[in-house]
Structures are given as structure tokens and as C-alpha cells.
Amino acid sequence: MHTIPELLAPAGDLETALAAFESGADAVYGGLSRFNARERTHNFSEADFARLMAYARIHGKKVYLTLNTLVMDRELADVTDFLSLMSGLRPHAIIVQDFGILRLIREHFPELPIHASTQMAVHNSAGVHFLADKGISRVILERQVTLEELALIQRRSNLELEVFIHGALCCSLSGVCLFSSWMGGWSGNRGKCKQPCRRRYFTPDGNGFFFSTKDLYTLDLIPQLKKMGIASLKIEGRLRKADYVRPVVEAYRLMLDSPEGEEQTALKEARGILNRASGREWSSGFFSKKAMKSVINYNSMGSQGQWVGDVTSIRSNGFQMKTSQRIFMGDKLRVQPASGEEGPSFIVTLMRENTKPVRRSEKNTRLFIHCDKAIPEKGKVFRIGSPVKYPRINMDKIPEIRHWIHLEIRIHPGGLQAVVIDPPLPHSITLSGDVEKAKKHPVNRQDVESEFQKLSVDGIGLLDLTVILDGDYFIQNKTLRMLRQSLARRLNESLVAYQSQKRKNIPEFSRKPLEKTGSEPVTSVYCTRGEQNPGDAWVIRDLDDPAPAHERLLPLFCPETRLQDLRQSITKAIQSGTRTFRVSSLYGFELLKEFSGIHIHGGFSLPVANSMAFQELTDWGADKILLWPELDRSGFESILTHWRDKAEILTEGRLPILMTRGVIPVEGDIRDSRGAAFTVVKTDTLTWLYPEKGISIKPFAGVHQFKIFTADKSTSGTDWNLNREWK
Template sequence: TICTLVHSYLPFSQFFHSQFPTKLLNSVMHTIPELLAPAGDLETALAAFESGADAVYGGLSRFNARERTHNFSETDFARLMAYARTHGKKVYLTLNTLVMDRELSDVTDFLSLMSGLRPHAVIIQDFGILRLIREHYPELPIHASTQMAVHNSAGVNFLADKGISRVILERQVTLEELALIQRHSNIELEVFIHGALCCSLSGVCLFSSWMGGWSGNRGKCKQPCRRRYFTPNGNGFFFSTKDLCTLDLIPQLKKMGITSLKIEGRLRKADYVRSVVDAYRLMLDTPKGEEHVVLKEARNILNRASGREWSSGFFTQKAMKSVINYDSMGSRGQWVGDVISVRPNGFEMKTSRRIFIGDKLRVQPASGEEGPSFIVTLMRENTTPVRRSDKNVRLFIHCDKAIPQKGKVFRIGSPVKYPRINVDKIPEIRHWIRLEIRIHPGGLRARVTDPHLPHSITLSGDVQKAKKHPVTQQDLETEFLKLSVDGIGLLDLTVILDGDYFIQNKTLRSLRQSLAGLLNESLAAYQSQKRKNIPEFSRKPLENTGSEPVTSVYFSQGEQDPGDVWIIRDLDDPAPAHERLLPLFCPETRLQALRQSITKAIQSGTQTFRVSSLYGFELLKEFSGIHIHGGFSLPVANSMAFQELTDWGADKILLWPELDRSGFESILTHWRDKAEILTEGRLPILMTRGVIPVEGDIRDSRGAVFTVVKTDTLTWLYPEKEISIKPFPGVHQFKIFFRDKSTSGTDWNLNGEWK
């Protein structure tokens, strides 16, 4: 007799979906997309699940794009995985930052730990981490972060061939483009539906890094886009975007068959996440054609969550024109009244809604600046303390903050409704495996059936042929599911009985406990040995190979070259060049036209192309006899990433400009002849499809000057100062020639440590 228990307590619907591609099911069966919520800690994750989220995403303290917030401990993440796997939920681990060679060892240790905890997928940005997981941790599915800046089906399908199972698309894609990408893509797609927006295209923003060395690609963005900037004609928050809200677009997204709908907000707490999940769960579960009936209710639920003014983001051309909220940076929420007067110990206000003790309020001044926020601990109506106010009354709120006169009061948080789940009762499971148990006279044989964890254990015990009361399948399943108490979770359990056997309960328990101890030892040893088998990228002294370096210079249209350099120009620039640069951004609607332009360039004699986005590799693989160079917007920050791009066909690769000297030198140790370093020029530090309300020179409050340049497809932000780095001996140089370039220069981050 053979009994297989799939995924302990796994609902049949979840099992069914695990056997078939989600993209196929969504398109054929028109299933409801996955609702994916952010989680910065265990409490928030459980609140999201209770409110109806199908999955959550979150990270630990290192190597994720929200390092400046509270993150999971190893213990809490293990408990989250245990809860999710026994309740038909999913958890995606964020490992979505760039890493350097000196950190690869720590990343490998981290992945060894995660290979036991088995998140349902790992979200990544770094090409080196992609290579590391694909080659050494195949048990971990890989999702491409939005930081990879994939914005068309060519990019999606290229990553599908590299081991990616889902792509989280660039936020700056329209609904029309999204429908086409979904139709032409071979793997799952995930899109953001709610939360804060970045002004820049994802993964290529250097604004925070330029302003102080705090890299957004390392989870440390200081959000300079939220600051005020100045021009001769006025000032404003020229890069501060409204928040994304797509409640009214849910019917269209469901119809498209998008696999996963994602809520932004890992910096947020449980009250915010609960409200947002509640609102979108309501919209997703409403039958087709009836969404308009519940839209108002969903908006009222969403009003409980703090945020900026709502917008459709970049989903329509109209929304792109108004996504920048240049006259206000304030984070809003639910408007609850206006300030009447201010006193030393608080302020009086006229309420428009009820206010409760424990509410978190923000008072926004008329200037639109970020106002003070606080939690209400004491308030009075007509000098009488109350725990709940009425609406349309005068209310005095005690606080010690500087409250702006005539400010508007917004509720940005409510008293936290803690999860009903007892966290202490969730087991801390460190290893998830597939297990086969075979009972035979004298004991049992246990076999781990995961392809990457081949292992067998034989145990002796008092197992006899049964004269009466034979052990049942259910007895065995019940006992061995208790392996969770010993830190071992079962993805599935197969029990094989070759006959009728009698086993005393204490014998069966002893066999299970012995098995748990041996499994934990063998699994830990396996992970340790596997870790030792992964090659290290060690530092070696730099040596001059004697090869002749090449200086490559990019010229914008209309600029004349000085001669004696390798000239790079845009693909559509009619001026002669040795190398053609493919566009950073190519909407799905222009892919075919771009293919034709590449064909025409080759027919005209071009043999070298510079790829600035992943889709370029997919387009260029159709052509033979050409050379490919990697551009600055492909973040190569470590030797594994460099190796990955060479395998994709790149002959020369520009190293990521945020690297410090140590980071450059480590890669040059292995790849000097193929590496290129940006040594001079004004590097674009922000690129967007949004309509920026200014053009030309602007400055910040400290006097730093920037230039806003608009083209047909994108708006670009350049710093006044240019990068100026002393060339490394024998290494190829890359320069950017920019009209009106500055005479001053900066080493930027070269002599510091990359943060």
C-alpha cells in the first residue's frame, strides 16, 4: 500500500495550481490573480494573510532593497515559512540588491540557509546572484525584480531562458503595453498595483548615490526625489510622484491574466497592509461585471491607509502627465479635519470624521511640506477626555509637536489589530524536504526524494508482523508529520507499507525522533559540503597585462567627434560611428520597429552594438557576426555577474559606476581585458517617462546644480559636475561627451566605500 500526503494540510486548489503553469491557468480559466502583500516583519505578514493576501514578500537584514527598515530575523522567517506552507500561502524572499565580490561569500552562506527554509521564490536584481542560484541552488525558484528594469516581452523571454520563472515588470509600463507583453511572454508576470512610486525607471537611478553615496541599488535610498528644487521661475517637488492606486483598473488586470498583483510597502506596518489588502481583496473577489458596485466601499477601506494623492501611475499616457505632484510632498491619508488654533500643549481642530485614541495623525501645512506626525494618546471634547470623538465637533488633541497653523489633519494609521494567530505555536522549521517512509520487519527506511538532496536512512526498531491491530497509514502520517516539532517540514510524505505490521506507539515515536536527529545532522552536513564546493572570487594584486586599452566615447546627436577614439552613437543617429547604442527603454509597441532599425544598421556596416537593457540581448541573438558591449545601465557589480554577461555574448562590459576602488579592482583581477570603466562625463542619474514640470538647470537647497533634458521618450536628469576618474592601467575607458559639459569634476564614490 502506498499513500502520498502532498504538502501537509495543503488545499486541493493549491495542489492543483502547483501542477500546472499559472500563466496557462490564468489565461485559460480566467482565475483570480495572486494578491501579493509586503511584509517587513512576522506580525505584518500574518495580518496580510488574515486579510486575504495569497502571498507576501519580505527580506532579512541584508541584501534586500529595504535595508533601512525593520526586517525578518531568521527565526521569524522560518516560522513564516511554516505557517505559509501549512495554510496554502506563499512567501517570496527579497534578495534584490547589487553585491560586490567581497560579499559573495556572505551571500552564498545566506543562500545555503535559505535552501533549507525553502521560500517559494527568491526575488533578485544581481546577475551574479542569478548565476549563483541557478547553478548551485536549483531548488530555489527565481523571480526577476523590478530593479532589472524589464519593460517588454523581449526582456521577459530572454530571462525565461536564463532560469527565471517570473518577471516583476518595470512600473513605467502602460496598460496597452502590459496587455501585449502578457500576450507575447513565456513566463509569469507580476505588476505593482498600489503604493509609492519611484520617479525614475527602476534599477538605473543613481540620484541618491550621487547626492551622498547612499545607493538605492543597495537598499539605502535617501529619496532625494522627494526634496524641493529651485529654478529662476519658481520651486517645487519636481520629482515627487503621487501614489499608485488601481482599484478601478482591477477588472482590466484580471481580464489580462496577469499572474500576480503586488502591493508596495515593506516600510509599512500591519495597520496599513491590512487596510490595503482588505480593499483589493474585495475588488478581486467581486464577480465580473459587478466591480463598480463595491468600488466605493473599497475606496473607503483604502482611505484608512496613509499615503500621498492617488494616481494611476504610469498605466496611461494621461496619468504620466500628472503623476508628478510638484506642489506637495506630504504623505496624506484620510482627511479627518482642520486645525483651528494652536496652543503650547496641543491644538484645537474641527473634525470631519471620528477620531480614536491610538490613531496616528499627520498635520500637513499649507506649504505642502511634510508635517509632524504623532499618535493620539489624549483628547478632549469640551474639556472632557474622550476615547472616541464625534464628527463635526471641536476637539482638542494634546501633543508636544510643533503644529502648523491652519494645517490639514490626516489619519495615516489606526490602532493595530494584531493577528489572531499565536506566533509561539508556529514551529521553527529549518529544513523542508520531500520524504518517503517504508516500513519493514525490524525497522524503517527513510528516503529524501528531493533531486538535490539524495539521502537515505535505515533505522532499527521493534516492528513485527501484526496478528491484530496493524499500524495504519493514518497512524504513520500523524506521527511523521510531527517532524515539524524537530525543525523538519514535509513538502510531501509518501508512506509505503509492504504488509500488516504491529508497532507500539512508543516505538513509533522513538523511530521518528531518531530519524529527526539523523536528518538534521545529514542535511546540515550536506549544506556545509555544498557551500564548500562553490568557488570563491578572491582578491589578487593587480597586474598590468600590457594590452592596449581602448577609449570609447559616447556622443549625443549633433556632437562632432575629435577623432582618434572609438565613437559610440545612438542607433538612430545618422552621423558615422564605430558602435551603436540601443535605447535604454523600448516600449512593447516599438519592438518590431527597433528590430528593423538593427537590421538596417547591420546592412549599413555596423558590427558592434552596446546593450543598455536586457531586451537587447534577446533582439541581437537573431544576428550573427556581430559584437556586443554591455552598457552602464546593466549593473555589473561583481565577477559572477561579469561571467554571466560574457556567457550571454558580451565582448566588453562597462562596470557599474557606483563601485568603489576595491570593487573595481576585484573584478579587474579576473576580467581586465574585457572590462571597461567610466572615467569621464556627465552620467544620467534619473530617467523617467513621467512629465517633469521643468526643463533646463535646477538646483537643490545646498546649491548643487542639475540639468533636466527632455527627449521624445524619456526625461533625463544630469548633474552639473561630471565624473572624473584616473584611468586604471591597461583598462578600457568609457567617456560621455555632453554638450555644455562642466569643467569641474568629482571622483564620486571611487575613494570611499560603497554603501
């Protein structure tokens, strides 16, 4: 008998979270307005998140908070304030990408469990093992892991694993995509992706949506995932609303609960339920080599939702369309341009047939929809939300709890003593009251527990309550109530003071001006296979490149099935005299732990965007670290204030902006509708997308440089993000 995995649903707001719970989700994940990978959507307010936490604890559910973006030094103070608030609300876990935030939580907010985001790009058991002693309790695996690899990782892992089972897919490997950032500074690693992978691209032989993936669907795979023992199965979709989340959760709940031998009957019913949720064409994603060949839907615009018609003409107050499906008042529509770029979305509030207002249209009719958005000519119209209303839980009965605590209450002659065990308040609280030895009718433990559970009315939730009666006491109900109310006031004061003091104890990063050092910077050059040594530079080559080099680069992606071969390659390199290795993924630190007398450098795609992340990597053994290339000038300068001698900055070369295991239907040069040029390069493991222009920035004084040396040395691009704020 296998334990049924947790079913984890997305929640962009309170209504969606409650719909997910009502439909059978065991847990939901969502974020507040900042520092999460879906900043484009409507997120939780602090009050709604507090109520959601209370609802979840009352009903035995879980809530995970997303804090899964990269932050800069200038934002660390805000992140710390945010975590201080969250330490009172006590989400069941914080989902993180940034190594600095990982360090901050582990050292200063240990009461908050940490889940490693899929943005950490963990894709093999070595990466999981490496995180086991870093404060992580669960790893959300890279989405581009096959079922075969997943089974091996699960058997070899010592942490809980979570995998995605449904929803939109990114074409690129998680946490390393720079596509949106390159196209306009809108970083996907900051929750602001503009989805350039959904656009149309052009080659001399034709055009298509060469990076646009189908949606992930795994109802058929649920029996296998149950048998593997995966801890949590995750549905993607924090941009989606309750009308989408409800049927998706219902469908997967049905499959998870179906007994062995009855899966096929359940599958038929579950598919019918799932058909109510609008989305793209289904695919099993990257779960098999066969699926990787068809996950890219290059012949079709990658729009989510149900196609309901085409725009035929545009006016200043709306547009005319021909319908392919019924459209209802209150539908949420998106009009997609032919380029595949993201089109405008809106809710239908007025529509007409032959100048007559209607509340619904039929198929194959001419319909005018009033709209104040800029509608693209000949756009395709998709329904992305419905006006269906679901019964709303009365949240007025759910208290807005700001502090969750473990409380011990001791009743003694003359009053009460309260000790907050978690968080560990430094002083107990003593209250006097009319408490005396009972001659008859002594108060019992249940009466005391019942009264003090009402602390929730005062914004205090009890994770655990211990009541100790030193003897038999008589306490009137009004006295017990008075003690509870007095305790609530004192607890709130103490908890606020505790959080404030805790916040003050966290060191701030200084903002001293840059100081020049006398050390000479070293220029490191990565040479692709076949490239000659470009001079006196420190040469870096791939681990399997036979040409001589000072340093060897471990591969960005190493499938579980190739881990042992990679260990052997590292051993051979060391035996041949290599003493310096560059790590581009977390698993590399774990493999290199087996060897002594070597040096480790941190490279792309390890996201080091702040000083705390830099400190974390130095603790892991890195003695030179490439700073995250998306940083703006102030972001670089702040880290250099602390870590100039160990920092390295990419100053020249073409950096890959998308990497995927999916089979891209083109190779070589491509362009978008605006003339931006790119090159698609295929290897035996991954497909890489490079921009035509490279990065070329003026080196920082006294700082190590990193350059990429390729056959095409074009570096006509300048100052990628240095002269504008990183969005």
C-alpha cells in the same frame, strides 16, 4: 472564465504578513535585515520568517523573499551563507535584481525558484523571452508600462508576469535611478534611498515638487487585468504596517472576487474600504499616456499619510500644532518640512490640551505633543499609522521549521529506512526498531503518516511524504514515536552537514592584488547627437544618429509597440556596416541573438556590481562590460582582479541620474534648497535628469575608459564614490 490572478501583499514583519493573509492575500513578499530593497524598514528575523513559512504552507499561502539589491564581491560570501539558510526554509521564490545573485542561485541553489525583480527593468516581451532560459520563472515588470503594452507583452510572453497595482510609485524607471546615490551615497539599488524625488526644487519661474509622484490606484482596472491573464497583482508597501495593508488587501480582494457584471457594485464598496488606508493622492500611474501627464503631483508635498495639522511652535520637549483632524494616543505621525525632505516620525505617547493630558484631540484645536525628535518649523503633520489593534494569531502553535524536505519512508522487518529526495541527501538513514510481521491489527499507512507529520515539532517540515509498507507489520505506538524521534535527530544532523558541505563546494572569489597587464586601454566616447568626433577615440552614438560611429547604442527603454521598428533599425545598421552594439537593457541581448558576426558591449544601465554578474554577462555574449558606476574603489578593484581586459569604467562625463516616462512640469536648469544644480532634458520617449557636475576620476591602469561627450562638457565633480564606502 478567467483565472483570478494571485493577490500579492507587502509584509515588513510577521504581524503585517498575517494581517495580509487574514484579509485575503494569496501571497506576501518581504525580506530579512540585509540584501533587500527596503533595508530602511523593520524586516523579518530568521525565526519569524521560519514561522511565517510554516504558517503559509499549513494554510496554502505563499511567501516570496526579497533579495533584490546589488551586492559587491566582498559581500558574496555573506549572500551565499544567507542563501544556504534560505535553501532550508524554502520560500516559494526569491526576488532578485543582481545578475550575480541570479547566477549563484541558478547554479548552486536550484531548489529556490527565482522571480526577476522590477529592478531588472524588464519592460517588453523581448526582455521576458531573454530571461526564460536563465532560471527565471516569473518577471515583475517595470512599473512604467501602459495597459496597452502590458496586454501585448502578456500575449507574447512565455513566463508568468507580475505587475504592481497599488501603492507608492518611483518617478524613475526601475533599477536605473542614481538620484539618492548622487546626492549622498545612499543607493536606492541597495535599499537605502533617501527619496530626493520628494523634495522641493526651484527654477527662475517658480518652484515645486517636480519629481514627486502620486500613489498608484487600480481598483477600476482590475476587471481588465483579470481578463489579460496576468499571474500576480502586487501591492507596494513594505514600509507600511498592518493598519495600512489590511484595508488595501480587503479592497482588492473584493474586486478580484466580484463576478462579471457586478464590478460596479463591488467597486463602490471597495473604494470605501480603501479610504481607511492612508496614502497620497491616487493615480492610475503610468498605465496610460493620459495618466503619465498627471502622475507628478508638483503642487503638493509628496508626503504619504493623512494630513492632520500644522506645527505652530517648537519647544525643547515637543511642539505645538493646530489640528485639522482628530489625533489619538498611539498614532504614528510624521512632521514634514517645507522642503519636502523626509521628516521625523514617531508614535504619540503623550499629548496635552491646555496643559491637560488627553488621549484624543478634536479638530481645529491647539495641541502640544511631547516628542524628543528635531521637529522642523512650520512643518506639516501627517498620520502614517493608527493604534488600531487586530486579532493576533497565536504563533506559539506554529513551529519554527528550519528544513523543508521531500521524504520517503519504507517500513521493513526490523525497522525503517528514510530517503530524503529533496534536497538530495547522499545517504539514506536506516533505523532499527521493534517491527515484526503482523498476525492481526497491522499498522496502516495513515498511522505512519500521522506520526511522521510530527517531525515539524523537531524543526523539519514535509513538503511531501511517501510511506511504503513492504507488508503487514505490527508496530506499537511508542515504537513508531521512537523511530520518528530518532529520525528527527538524524535528519537534522544530516541536513546541517549537507548545507555546510554544499556551502564549501561553492568557489570563493580570490582576493589577489591587482596585476598590471601590458595591454593598452581603449577610450570609448559616447557622443550625443550633433557632437563632433572628439579625436582618435572609439566613438559611440545612438542607433538612430546619422553621424558616423564605431559602435551603436540601443535605447535604454523600448516600449513593446516599438520593438519591431527597433529590429528593423538594427538590421539597417548592420547592412550599413555596424558590427558593434552597446546594450543598456536586457531586451537588447534578445534582439541581437538574431544576428551573427557582431560584437556586444554591456553599458549603463546594466548593473554589473560583482564578478559573478560580470561572468553572467560574458556568458550572454558581451565582450566588453561597463562596471556599475556606483561602485566604490574596492568594488572596482575586486572585479578588475578577474576581468581587467573586458572591464570598462566611466571616468568622465555627466551620467543621467533619473529617467522617467512621466511628464515633468519643467525643463532646463533647476536647483534644490541646498544649491545642488541639475538639468531636465526631454526627448520623445523619456525625460532625463542630469546633475550639473559630471564624474571625473583617474583612470585605472590598463582598463578601458568610457567617457560621455556632450555640448556641456563640465566635469568639475571628482571621484563620485571612489573614496567612500558604497552605502
